[in-house]
Amino acid sequence: MDDNSFFKSVYAAVRMIPSGMVATYGDIAAKVGRPRAAQAVGWALHVNPEPVVTPCHRVVNRFGKLAKNFGFGGMEEQQRLLELEGVEVIDGTVDLKKYRCKKL
DNA sequence: TATTTGACGATTT
DNA sequence: CAAATCGCCAAAT
Numbered sequence: 001m002d003d004n005s006f007f008k009s010v011y012a013a014v015r016m017i018p019s020g021m022v023a024t025y026g027d028i029a030a031k032v033g034r035p036r037a038a039q040a041v042g043w044a045l046h047v048n049p050e051p052v053v054t055p056c057h058r059v060v061n062r063f064g065k066l067a068k069n070f071g072f073g074g075m076e077e078q079q080r081l082l083e084l085e086g087v088e089v090i091d092g093t094v095d096l097k098k099y100r101c102k103k104l
Numbered sequence: 105t106a107t108t109t110g111a112c113g114a115t116t117t
Numbered sequence: 118c119a120a121a122t123c124g125c126c127a128a129a130t
Contacts, residue, residue, distance in 0.1 A: 036112090047127080066111090
């Protein structure tokens with residue numbers, strides 16, 4: 001794509017995450033070609049220009065734990081969304097071995 | 105303008 | 118196996 005912007009690729013990858021599944025920042029980073037740029041991915045979601053098109057709630061850190069400064073209304077809202085999609089969230093933590101999108 | 109922090113992760117010692 | 122360091126991109130100070 002013309003938009004070789006790192007962020008844009010991140011948004012695209014996050015958007016590809018199927019419902020009922022979650023992905024880690026590292027997975028997305030690797031997906032866009034920067035396996036060590038997980039933090040940059042975090043920044044991408046932080047600026048999240050389109051919170052509706054970019055389901056940040058499906059993105060968690062490597063431990064499967066939700067972020068602390070979630071921008072939609074708090075981790076509680078994010079947890080609620082994940083459970084709504086069929087993801088078992090425990091104390092803001094997701095079972096990556098069950099819900100981690102390996103097919104990204 | 106330069107330095108540090110920030111939704112993180114992997115690699116190396 | 119555990120701890121420390123490097124890498125990543127952008128924004129905030």
